[in-house]
Every structure is written in structure tokens, then in C-alpha cells.
Amino acid sequence: MMYLLLLLQQLIASSTHLIAKSATGALHPTLVVLVRxxxxxxxxxxxxxxxxxxxxxxxxxxxxxxxxxxxxxxPINQLLFIWGVKYTTxxxxxxxxALTPVFVVVILALRGQSTNRWRxxxxxxxxxxxxxxxxxxxxxxxxxxxxxxxxxxxxSASWALYTVMGKPLIATYGSVQASALSFFSGVALxxxxxxxxxxxTDIGPLVTGPEVGRLWFQxxxxxxxxxxxxxxxxxxALTKLETSSVAVFNNLQPxxxxxxxxxxxxxxxxxxxxxGGAVALAGVVVTQRV
Numbered sequence: 671m672m673y674l675l676l677l678l679q680q681l682i683a684s685s686t687h688l689i690a691k692s693a694t695g696a697l698h699p700t701l702v703v704l705v706r707x708x709x710x711x712x713x714x715x716x717x718x719x720x721x722x723x724x725x726x727x728x729x730x731x732x733x734x735x736x737x738x739x740x741x742x743x744x745p746i747n748q749l750l751f752i753w754g755v756k757y758t759t760x761x762x763x764x765x766x767x768a769l770t771p772v773f774v775v776v777i778l779a780l781r782g783q784s785t786n787r788w789r790x791x792x793x794x795x796x797x798x799x800x801x802x803x804x805x806x807x808x809x810x811x812x813x814x815x816x817x818x819x820x821x822x823x824x825x826s827a828s829w830a831l832y833t834v835m836g837k838p839l840i841a842t843y844g845s846v847q848a849s850a851l852s853f854f855s856g857v858a859l860x861x862x863x864x865x866x867x868x869x870x871t872d873i874g875p876l877v878t879g880p881e882v883g884r885l886w887f888q889x890x891x892x893x894x895x896x897x898x899x900x901x902x903x904x905x906x907a908l909t910k911l912e913t914s915s916v917a918v919f920n921n922l923q924p925x926x927x928x929x930x931x932x933x934x935x936x937x938x939x940x941x942x943x944x945x946g947g948a949v950a951l952a953g954v955v956v957t958q959r960v
Contacts, residue, residue, distance in 0.1 A: 709893025799950025
């Protein structure tokens with residue numbers, strides 16, 4: 671059951687690159703992050719209100735970690751990702767996030783938490799499979815994409831950091847409350863950053879024009895589906911499995927994106943996809959077996 675939930679989480683996450691790319695075509699990335707965060711905070715706020723009797727009191731000693739997670743979550747991770755994907759391709763962004771398991775294993779090693787060679791092997795195999803799938807989907811390392819590639823790569827590294835650092839908070843408050851706390855603090859911190867950024871904000875596309883409905887739906891999807899639900903599922907998985915075993919599922923995002931395109935648009939999977947998907951899945955299986 672846990673693996674099915676992780677597959678659902680990755681299916682949700684696999685659509686983020688495409689939707690974010692579309693939204694930033696009409697709105698400045700900083701505004702996309704702000705509205706997305708407000709949607710997420712509202713969703714968690716409604717959930718908190720409904721479940722308020724079962725919420726654990728927030729300990730003062732945990733506030734620094736909550737603030738740090740909030741900082742890594744929105745002002746760093748989401749801003750770098752949303753802004754970066756505007757200047758690169760969706761496949762490039764997917765490949766950057768396929769590197770998340772590598773960053774996780776490196777962070778764990780730096781923290782003195784050893785990871786055996788079989789887990790390293792599994793991560794490498796899964797990463798190879800993801801690269802094979804993405805090789806025919808428009809990967810490009812042209813100079814004009816350099817800035818965007820660097821930004822989404824840093825976003826991937828910060829997502830790994832958010833994953834590893836969140837473990838103690840999850841153990842104390844549970845996956846959903848921990849996610850909510852990180853978003854409440856993250857939105858508050860980002861609001862300050864957003865006001866200080868010397869960037870003109872044009873909200874016109876959200877008010878008038880033929881794309882108003884589509885933009886609001888995309889922002890709702892990014893805020894409620896990919897963030898509130900997606901992050902909650904990710905943190906829930908961390909309560910059941912080791913951090914590196916959860917992170918390697920990121921390598922399935924390119925595979926799931928291609929499958930989604932087949933189901934929605936009828937795009938026929940190619941031999942390259944079949945081979946890459948099998949390799950990526952094999953890598954995930956290896957990490958779960960050791």
C-alpha cells in the first residue's frame with residue numbers, strides 16, 4: 671500500500687514541471703510561487719481547523735527547525751524551481767529532480783548516516799533509467815538554458831535537504847501536521863522575500879484575458895494538489911520507509927509523465943521509453959531490497 675501511495679505522489683509530482691512551465695509563461699515566477707503558497711496554506715489551514723482537536727501543541731524548541739524547513743521549502747526550493755523552469759525545458763527540470771536521491775544519499779553521508787553500496791547502486795541504476803527516458807523528450811544543455819538548469823538543480827538539492835531535515839519534525843507531529851507547519855512558516859517568510867524583491871508584479875493575467883480560468887486552475891493545482899497533497903504524501907512515506915528509499919522514487923517521474931501522456935494524449939511509448947522505464951524501475955527495486 672505504501673508503494674502505491676508513493677506512485678500516486680510521483681504521478682502528481684510528474685505533472686508539476688509541465689504546469690509550472692505553462693503558468694510562468696503568463697505570470698512572473700515570483701507571483702506564481704506566492705499564489706501557489708497561499709493556496710497551499712489555505713488548504714492546510716482548512717485541514718487544521720477541521721482536525722484542531724487532534725493537533726499537537728507546537729513546542730517552542732521546535733520553532734527553529736520549523737522556520738528552517740519553511741525557508742528551505744518555499745523561499746529556496748519552490749522559488750528556485752518555479753523561476754528556473756521558466757528558463758529551461760521541462761525534461762531538463764525532470765532530470766534535475768531525478769538527481770534528488772543522489773543528493774539525499776550525499777547529505778545522509780555528510781551527517782554520518784552510512785548508506786551501503788547496494789543502495790548507491792540502486793540510485794545509480796534508477797538515475798540511468800530516468801536519463802534514458804528523458805533522452806528522447808527534449809533534453810538540452812544549450813547555453814541559453816544554463817541559468818535555468820542551475821536553478822532547478824539547486825532546487826533539487828534543496829528538496830533533498832527538506833526531505834532529510836523533516837524527519838525529526840515528522841516523528842513529533844506526524845506527516846500532515848509537519849507539512850502544514852513547514853508551509854505556514856514558509857509562506858510567511860516568502861511574503862517578506864516577495865515584498866523585498868525589486869520585481870514589478872503584473873497581476874493582469876489573473877484578472878482579465880482569455881487565460882484567467884486556466885491560470886487560476888493551474889495555480890490551484892500547484893498549490894493544493896502538488897503541494898498540499900503531494901508534500902503530505904511524501905512526508906507520510908518518510909514515516910514508513912528510509913529516506914533514501916523514498917527519494918529514489920523521484921526517478922520514476924519521467925516514466926510516469928510519459929505514461930500520463932500516453933493515457934491522456936494517446937502518445938505511443940517507444941522502445942527507448944520501455945528500456946529506460948525498466949531500468950529505472952529496476953533501480954527502485956534494488957533500493958527497496960537492501
